[in-house]
Amino acid sequence: MSSPWNIDQLDRRAFMAALAAVGAGSLLPASAEAQGADFKGRQLLSSGFGGSTMDIIQKAAFDPFDAATGAKSTQVPMQSAAALARMKAEAGNPQIDMYQFSGGQEAQAKSEGLTEPMKSVPNLANVPGGLKDPDGHWVTWAVIAEGIVYNKDKIPTPPTSYKDFFKPEYKGHIAFPAITNGFGMDFLVMLARTFGGGEDNIEPGFAALAKLKNETIFKAASDLPGLFGQGDIWIIPYDTGNAFKTAQSGLPVAFATPQEGSPAVPITSCIAKGAKNADVANGAINYLLKPEAQIAIAQGMRWSASNVNTKLPAELASEIPAVSQLAQLDRAKINANRAAWTERWNREIAR
Structure with missing residues (x-):
């Protein structure tokens, strides 16, 4: 698919x-x-x-x-x-x-x-x-639908916003996908929107990601069970389907819809x-x-x-x-900027 x-x-x-x-x-x-x-x-x-x-x-x-x-x-x-x-x-x-x-x-x-x-x-x-x-x-x-996937044992109260990724108590327990994963691209755009920008002004998104660059970055949905299974990762931006699959494997994982939208x-x-x-x-x-x-x-x-x-x-x-x-995401604008944003990701965020 x-x-x-x-x-x-x-x-x-x-x-x-x-x-x-x-x-x-x-x-x-x-x-x-x-x-x-x-x-x-x-x-x-x-x-x-x-x-x-x-x-x-x-x-x-x-x-x-x-x-x-x-x-x-x-x-x-x-x-x-x-x-x-x-x-x-x-x-x-x-x-x-x-x-x-x-x-x-x-x-x-x-x-x-x-x-x-x-x-x-x-x-x-x-x-x-x-x-x-x-x-x-x-x-x-x-x-x-995309949103927030979290460990219910570590975060008993469901997250409500993309701003939750910046709570001090979650530092060192966050993972997010690389921009080559479409969920990673959407996370960048939603962070930009959350902090006053959007598809036309991606700067707030990169500024937010820069604060998370020392957290865990992963590549694919297949990484979720391992990330949550180790117990160190508590919160990830991903989708309902993979949250469900991960929970079916026996892990205490749930999905939350951010107030900014899914x-x-x-x-x-x-x-x-x-x-x-x-x-x-x-x-x-x-x-x-x-x-x-x-x-x-x-x-x-x-x-x-x-x-x-x-x-x-x-x-x-x-x-x-x-x-x-x-x-609603402007997919046309995202696709038009994909190459430039990916190059910037590789220069500023990836490691």
Whole structure:
């Protein structure tokens, strides 16, 4: 699964504009069950993220969709960058009907004319405007939320802010990812925002990181169990999914949503332009947006739901930021400055 941080972006556009662009067809009572006769025996091919992630998504959405409609859905594992490359290679004659992305490739695919608008997807109306294309070319069906991962035994009161990384009592017990890890880049931006700057003024972010440069710097999500397992690390900026995985290993780890907001990476779907089974793909996307599927995905991976009508069980909701708690990052500006900020990181922070 590929994303800005190689594991495996939210603008607040007007809800009504997005709904209008999708068109009245999305309001028709065209449930996937009602379309079942049309889908019986039809094959749907979608890219997928591979591993247990793909298995959870299959069981949460594709299997129920197939059972209700008679379709046969298959996910082909590939990273998002590779998926976009295949989408380009098959332009005009797509063999994969539907694509899943985690790195912002859906916007590029639309801009290059590789996608087509969704049709008759009733649940699309329940997704906030900032989480879907205003022209209906893609939609976010889950969000990986970032924030603070902490040791509950060492920090019994959950952290509330990125400013907590500078508490004197935590000195020597902090770890944060290198800027080559997307979470590290987002941490830099959120520190800049926290201390008066942002994507347009990164100086406060680097000034804050300079105060933490003697703390532990790590590279990948796979480092989290070891860092927390040693007992010396108490607090790390990372995401809900890896917090959940680390806790499942038996470590006393939890996730906290900072008051500044949780940077978010949307998990999206779109339909290849000219897809032979575009109608089936529309039905499958509608299932990905169903509250039942979104709850199952949240339970399996602690990803945030995008459908505003999805009501997570209270205990589960306490571990996952709601859509209203997500922070909008300007990914275009971040990407434009990535090389310069990385060079500065290597010069001023890395060791």
